[in-house]
Amino acid sequence: MPAHDLPLLIDAARVAGRVATGFAGKTARRWDKPDDAGPVTEADLAVNDVLQTTLRLARPDYGWLSEETEDNAQRLGKESVFIIDPIDGTRSFVEGSNTWAHSLAVADGGEITAAVVFLPMRDKLYAAAKGQGATLNGATLRAARQPDLSQTTVLAAKPALMDHLWHSGSAPTFKRSYRPSLAYRLALVGEGRFDAMLTLRRSWEWDIAAGALIVSEAGGVCSDQKGAPLVFNNADPRLNGVVAGGGPTQAALIAALA
Incomplete structure (x- = not known):
């Protein structure tokens, strides 16, 4: 399953990057969510729309959880679920910075099995599949081990x-x-x-x-x-x-x- 889903997430993240970078961060229309939940821009919604269309068309039996989609209980009955943040770091996007990211994952039975974090402005694509390691632009990653x-x-x-x-x-x-x-x-x-x-x-x-x-x-x-x-x-x-x-x-x- 992870090997099956990871290429899909990678392709979708790159599409999301093309959509998001088509907007100028400082001039993209923005507004604040209710209850001090932070800002959202037209770019967040455009990315969410393209990801939802692309991913759910490819996996119609998967559930859907995204920051920019109204949640409902249907996903709770699904074994596999997409968990998506169309733009993580919207404030950074609005400021014209380059440290915002697309975050895409698949959960199976409550456990993440495939994942991508993509920073299109820095050309950094992190990817992982359960049991298969993690990479940055194809190079293997290893976490630091500092006990002090x-x-x-x-x-x-x-x-x-x-x-x-x-x-x-x-x-x-x-x-x-x-x-x-x-x-x-x-x-x-x-x-x-x-x-x-x-x-x-x-x-x-x-x-x-x-x-x-x-x-x-x-x-x-x-x-x-x-x-x-x-x-x-x-x-x-x-x-x-x-x-x-x-x-x-x-x-x-x-x-x-x-």
Whole structure:
């Protein structure tokens, strides 16, 4: 199944890239979603439309979960489900930056089996299939393995460093860095460019699904903030935070969290 789906996701991601880059980020029409859910642009919707048409035509028996499609319960009865973020990092897209990504994944029985994170402005295509490893533009990826948190660089937003979130009453002395796209943060961990990433807020499945498989297939570990395995295609498609990294780093972060 993973080998069957991955080429489809790769082709669809490249189509999405052509659609998205046809819009000028700073001039694309945009508006804010209700309930402070963030911005959306005409590019997000155009990409969502082309992905939904392409992928569901190819796999009509699969369910569908996307940030830009109104959710319904039909997907819960499907064994296989597409989990899609048409543009992850919309604020970055609007600003004209190049760190936004397309995030495409397939979940089978709650487990991600095929995944792509594609940054068209940087020509970086991360891909993974369960049991077959992870790649960046065809080159094999390996996650870093740094057991000493004081020597690590962790991708995280500033709120994740608040003292009350950590067992010792303060965050470990790792170096913090940041990228606006959660999917890209996970892919960078899989690439080994950063030792780990974490987000301690409730996280949408479409932000996490593809990157989680890239990390695990690169030899890393990805869990929720309590260390529990991630399960996808939930009735409420939000996860209890995410902590990902090479095995020793990820375990040290889980142990350090309150």
